[in-house]
Amino acid sequence: MHTWPVQDAKARFSELLECCLAEGPQIVTKRGAEAAVLVSVEEWRRLQTAARPSLKQLLLSDAARGELNVPARGKARRRSVDLKG
Template identity: 75%
Template sequence: MQAWPVQDAKARFSEFLEKCLTEGPQMVTRRGAEAAVLVPAEEWRRLQAAARPTLKALLLAEEPRVDLAVPARGGARRRPPPALD
């Protein structure tokens, strides 16, 4: 993966995009630190699909995805049943 300083990526965007499409993802750096990556659209779609869990994975997961507030049992008082005459 080639690294491009942000000013070079801006100044030569057509070349930057072409390299991305022909050679794969291209890194953009800002002040020497990695800032972003340009990837082809198909690669992005593949990564997005791979990151999304399947229904089977969600159902078989050990940990819950949300916390439900379930009240404690046995704290409710009940009315006595009506008398049978």
């Protein structure tokens, strides 16, 4: 991965984008510290898909089996309704 200071990334964004598409993720630094990473859309979608469990994984996991946490009912009483009017 290539590292770009934020000033260079701003001034040479087209080049940064081309490097990202050709070489892979590019790191942008701010005051010497890593601040962001530019990745291609394909890489982003791959990462998003890999981070999400499938429905099958959710249903088979222990996390899907548990008690339903229902909040306690409030103490407010319902108003009475006059059905004659």
